[in-house]
Amino acid sequence: MYDRLLQKADLPHIRIHDLRHSYSTLMVAMKVHGKVVQEILGHSDYRLTMNVYAQVDLAMQEEPARLLDEFFEKVSLHQWKRTKKANWCLDWCQLRGDSS
Incomplete structure (x- = not known):
């Protein structure tokens, strides 16, 4: 069939x-x-x-690397050190402009 x-x-x-x-x-x-x-x-x-x-193809590997580059460009070392571990994702989402 x-x-x-x-x-x-x-x-x-x-x-x-x-x-x-x-x-x-x-x-x-x-x-x-x-x-x-x-x-x-x-x-x-x-x-x-x-x-x-x-x-996993190369394009799928590039996206997380790009996001990390973006993150570290926007967050100073001082901000990173004082950011609480539990809130880093929330802080990152706010930097990206995500509403969730």
Whole structure:
């Protein structure tokens, strides 16, 4: 049945497992939380989803590095030292202009 659907849609043959892998990787790349991807795939363990299916590409690695650069450009060393550990995320969100 699957092959007939592919043929009818004029799509090349691709294994269902490969579609599943591509789907999960795309969801993570689009910043869908890994727990959501885990639930959709029906995995019992979050780590399985993230270790097996979610491939990290270079672009995904660049974003956190850019955010850290931004953070340290906006926060002086003095501000960083006096910022309470529990509030650093809130302070960062306020610097970025996030409303949450």
